Amino acid sequence: MPTITLPDGSCRSYDSPPTAAQVAADIGAGLAKAALGAKINGTLCDLSTRLEHDCALAIVTAKSRDGQPDADGLMLIRHSCAHVMAEAIERLFPGTALVYGPALESGFYYDMAFPAGRAPSTDDFAALESEMAKIIAENRPFTRTDLPLDAGMEKLNREGSKFKIDNAQRARDGGSATLSWYTTGTPGSNWEDLCRGPHVPSTGRIGAFKITMLASSYWKGDESLDRLTRVYGTAFATKAELEAHLAQVEEAKKRDHRVLGKQLRLFHIDEMVGQGLVLWTPRGAVVRQELQNFISDELRVQGYQQVFTPHIGKLDLYRTSGHFPYYKESQFAPIIDHDEMSKLAAEGCSCGELANRLGSGSVDGYLLKPMNCPHHIRIFASEPHSYRDLPVRLAEFGTVYRWEQSGEIGGLTRVRGFTQDDAHLFVREDQVADELIGCLSLVKLIFGTLGMNDYRVRVGLRDPASDKYVGDPSNWDKAEEACRNAARSLGVPFSEERGEAAFYGPKIDFVVRDVIGRSWQLGTVQVDYNLPVRFDLSYIGADNKQHRPVMIHRAPFGSMERFVGVLIEHFAGAFPLWLAPEQVRVLPISEKSAAYADEVLAALRSAGLRATIDSGNERVQARIRDASEAKIPYLAVVGPRDAEQRAVSIRAFGTDANLGELPLGEFLAGVTGEYTSRGHESLKSKFVRRQPS
RNA sequence: GCCACCCUAGCUCAGUGGUAGAGCAAUGCUUUCGUAAAGCAUAGGUCGUGGGUUCGAGUCCCAUGGGUGGCUCCA
Structure with missing residues (x-):
């Protein structure tokens, strides 16, 4: 007679042990339909898990109460999608050995060993995805089969995959009493994989998915073991969520420092100089x-x-410190002086021998x-x-x-x-x-x-x-x-x-x-x-x-x-004033205000600020746009009106409008204060407060 | 170092074996303008590099350099 405690604290008693799915159905038809899995005493499980004892149960769906995708629900969907992908790959690439396919924070992958020369390429993604779509459309149930350790190991030994045998051994060493397989469909006739689970109830519950990339990996992360191919993908409950995710990834790329570094001309890495050697522009x-x-x-x-x-310093210095012997492979090769080099050449010293002598200290050199x-x-x-x-x-x-x-x-x-x-x-x-x-x-x-x-x-x-x-x-x-x-x-x-x-x-x-x-x-x-x-x-x-x-x-x-x-x-490239490469840009409305604009520029520069002027032939609108794209903290727009009042019209990055006019002296003091205080004092915030709206 | 993908004008990109293109930027001229793109014109490329296949290669193949994402590594 198990008593089931639900997340809201309410309890339900049953005469005989129900499955989590039955409890969901008793709570409501809507929940039963939405259910993907169950959390039993905090552990994520299949919906088909039978509740033998009193427990705390939470039904896992694709959405949390806040309407956002649920982390556990995504985990189930993605892990299940990894299976579907593996099945599709095995179908299209016979002879593939499966290794390990977990869900990740933002998707999933499956490591596989392909027969030599038979690995898929990105061109195969479309075919694989349509194969996966078929499996999902068939809406086959994920069916769990447990075998005792002995019988399970016997089955794996018969099948002969060293990868799966190793997975099972690790499960056994981790204290697992049984080995479990998941069949997408009917055991014996459909595709199966050794897997701890849990999974969604059926393949149809995987809403939207995408294979994203290929990479190589090492078995157990050890580069001395087999090289594997890792296929990455991601999955969501709905197509909209998948698309939102992909859009977000695209959006994030726009603030990638390599993209912004080029756009804002912050640094340059030059092929002719060398990989990984930064030129600070x-x-x-x-x-x-x-x-x-x-x-x-x-x-x-x-x-x-x-x-x-x-x-640089002498090699012996780094022998003493230990850096040279400990990190020999990840240092630039030692520098050897001309005389020593000639001597070694005359002796006919080989490269291997040179390395030995550098290691032992019988030849010295310098190290970057x-x-x-x-x-x-x-x-x-x-x-x-x-x-x-x-x-x-x-x-x-x-x-x-x-x-x-x-x-x-x-x-x-x-x-x-x-x-x-x-x-x-x-x-x-x-x-x-x-x-x-x-x-x-x-x-x-x-x-x-x-x-x-x-x-x-x-x-x-x-x-x-x-x-x-x-x-x-x-x-x-x-x-x-x-x-x-x-x-x-x-x-x-x-x-x-x-x-x-x-x-x-x-x-x-x-x-x-x-x-x-x-x-x-x-x-x-x-x-x-x-x-x-x-x-x-x-x-x-x-x-x-x-x-x-x-x-x-x-x-x-x-x-x-x-x-x-x-x-x-x-900062998405929009540095605060004290760090900004260009702090203030002066924009004269037209050539008629050029003299006053030059005066404003000179005043800013003598105050120690990094200021420039854009007196180009463009309209103010265009020059404001240019300055906004350069993410310059303050624009000082000056026209005849400002010249007359010895003021500047301010526009701050991140605000969409003209903040209004400020006497030149006040502007200088405000910007200088913001600069020297490293942002503790902000002209913008003062200025915004002054505005009635 | 390993696997996959990518490299075409300063930048972003189009170009599916048949005469190298666009937008932005640049330069010149016109415009002198009050808060996120004025108009016109001009110039700019041996398609990363080196080989090969082909009557013909930006496009196909091989090698090589560089980049991107993973793996491994990271004092």
């Missing part, structure tokens, strides 16, 4: 310089000292620096330090070079040369906690000032099973605890992730998403007990003995390139 350089000024002001307040170091820390460490070590001097905080906008894989490079977010707003703090152990909090406050200040609230915090810890990490485990424990405590002090949720630490220490990362949903690490703070050991750093303590300092590595922006890339998307 004048307008983008302004944004970067303003950000650097902003953080530099704050560093002075916090007692940092600015240093400059070269772009992959990190700034070794240089800063040598500055710290260049003079003795008393415990009274600590913390020593050395800051540099340091440019580093990394040999990223070619397929990974793109835009400003993943590049081969980038500038970190880097600093290294050499601290006593008793100072670690306070200094960490100081570093985090910088990151918070940056995110707060720029209005970037949509980030997550990740504490990256070492993976005890990996041999990638250097140093004493007890120091690691201390460092990890320090990071955890500092992260707690932030007052925002954070996740702890094993295996995300740097090789020399744990870290706290700030991660944001770009417009197409990819995550990027921006700010980072890392605790390091190991490099001070490797470089034998010390300071003289109060006891007149030598002590080992602890290092903190931190970069609140992370890399200027990546940060600006994300920032362009955050």
Whole structure:
């Protein structure tokens, strides 16, 4: 006699265990028709699941109560659509081995192994989609069959797919008591797939779908295992929702920093210069310089000292730090001087031999620096330090070079040369906690000032099973605890992730998403007990003995390139006044106002503002349009009327109309205030308040 | 590095083996204008690069560079 509790708190009792579908039907015919699945005690299940015991039940439909697509409903639809796609592919591409096909946040994929040379291409999408449409039109039920582990494994061994056998083994290792198959239709006669489920009741419940792309993947994400083909798609309950989603994806592409970067002429990446090497054009350089000024002001307040170091260093420096051996594959190849090169050539040294000798240290060279820390460490070590001097905080906008894989490079977010707003703090152990909090406050200040609230915090810890990490485990424990405590002090949720630490220490990362949903690490703070050991750093303590300092590595922006890339998307290219490459554009109504317009321009420039004039031959309307497309914060339109009153007519970006006239002096003061306060004071808001409407 | 797709004028794109096109931008002229595109004209391309097939290649094939989306990697 199970009692079923519904989300509204009401209960229903049954004499014999009903299925979730029966309960839905008892609640109402409409719900029964709309039902896609069930949530039983919070677990997503098939609608056909029999409710043997008392439980909390929620019927899952395609729409939540707020009218938006329901996340669970979408999950069911997409996972089911992955099956339909797999069936269509197996039909059109015989010999395909299925591997794994989950639902995703915005769609689904299915990994498959195709016979050599028989993989589909994007040209096959239309045929596959029409095959899928047929399966959906047939509206065949998703039928679940459970087999005991032994019988299930036997069936899989008979069928012989190593991928499915592996999936089953993992299910077994995960504690599953049975193995389940889903047939689209009648078991024995229709297509089936080993699957944990759940699914929608029948294929007809998949409303609208689209195959979106092909990619390669590795079995279990391991590049030493089989190369698979991953087919991506997405599905929604209705065609309208699918179209809305696709439109939204198109819309997001318009604020992609690569698109806006070109449109607004913020940066350029040139084939002739090299992949992943960013050329900051004048307008983008302004944004970067303003950000650097902003953080530099704050560093002075916090007692940092600015240093400059070269772009290369001796290879041995990076052998000592560990960077060269640990990241050999992802660095630019070492630079070897002419004499050494001639000598090696005379000896007939092969490339392989050269690599060996560079590794062992019997040949030295120089390395484009992959990190700034070794240089800063040598500055710290260049003079003795008393415990009274600590913390020593050395800051540099340091440019580093990394040999990223070619397929990974793109835009400003993943590049081969980038500038970190880097600093290294050499601290006593008793100072670690306070200094960490100081570093985090910088990151918070940056995110707060720029209005970037949509980030997550990740504490990256070492993976005890990996041999990638250097140093004493007890120091690691201390460092990890320090990071955890500092992260707690932030007052925002954070996740702890094993295996995300740097090789020399744990870290706290700030991660944001770009417009197409990819995550990027921006700010980072890392605790390091190991490099001070490797470089034998010390300071003289109060006891007149030598002590080992602890290092903190931190970069609140992370890399200027990546940060600006994300920032362009955050503002959709419409930078606030203090960052805007062009802050004010003066628009004379006609040549008759040219003299006064020049006067306004000169006044703006002497006030330290980035101002230009557009005295082109176009009508004002056209020039306003140009300026709007350039996303310039303020337009100062001047005509004879303004000249007479020594005023300007203001138009602000984001407002559709002329805000009215303002005396020139007042405008200058307002814009300057907004600039120097980095947006704390806003001329626009003052101005808008003055307007009666 | 792997898989798929893409590369045509400064930009966005059309061009399905038969004489390289459009819009915007640029330049010149006319217009001197009060808040999101005035009019006319001109110029601009060995179709990423190198091979090949063909009577003929922007179009088909091969190689190579670059880009985009995934995978892997990311100090």
